[in-house]
Amino acid sequence: MRVAVTKLTDVKLLDPNVQEDPRGYFMESYSLLTFSAVGIKCVFVQDNISLSEQAGVLRGLHYQLNPKAQSKLVRVTSGAIYDVVVDLRQGSPTFGHWEGFILSFSNKRQLFVPQGFAHGFCTLVPQTEVTYKVNEFYSPENDRGIAWNDPALGIDWPLRNPILSAKDSQHPILADAEINFKYEG
């Protein structure tokens, strides 16, 4: 498995080994052994799947507060997304910085989003299914979000008028958001 360097420390973009043969392909989408070897040592406790029927759906930017903060391992099992993370760790040299990645069924790339980051994506094609592992259970009382279009973040989404849930159209900007993550260097 190859790990691409990202601009945000601890965020990892992964290219798993794909074993192709005349029948098609096989790949280990997750293994504690190979993922620990690249520094992803958390134990995942829940798998999530979302399907977005249309292109232009934007889900995010979400995070859970401590003590229920989540690390996420994200991959696309149908279609394609522009996947975005934002550093929310107070004291981080990249606090408030964002980075975007194209994850797709065809490129088989995965993104590791550590706790302390907001996460969101927009779909690039219809019928896009996103599958992701989390290392902490869903906690509605700790579920928070920041505005996808916060001018201070300046995220360069590949769309202008996304399809949003009511919740995602009402998140505060980062400056007004409740966060409790500390950068540990």
Ligand SMILES: Cc1cn([C@H]2C[C@H](O)[C@@H](COP(=O)(O)OP(=O)(O)O[C@H]3O[C@H](C)C(=O)[C@H](O)[C@H]3O)O2)c(=O)[nH]c1=O
């Ligand atoms: C996250 C979650 C949600 N739900 C329920 C709550 C709602 O009744 C329904 C849809 O939830 P929500 O609108 O928050 O789903 P998304 O907009 O896809 O949010 C997710 O997508 C962004 C990109 C993320 O990174 C988060 O992990 C997650 O918040 O599923 C559950 O039952 N369990 C869960 O773990």
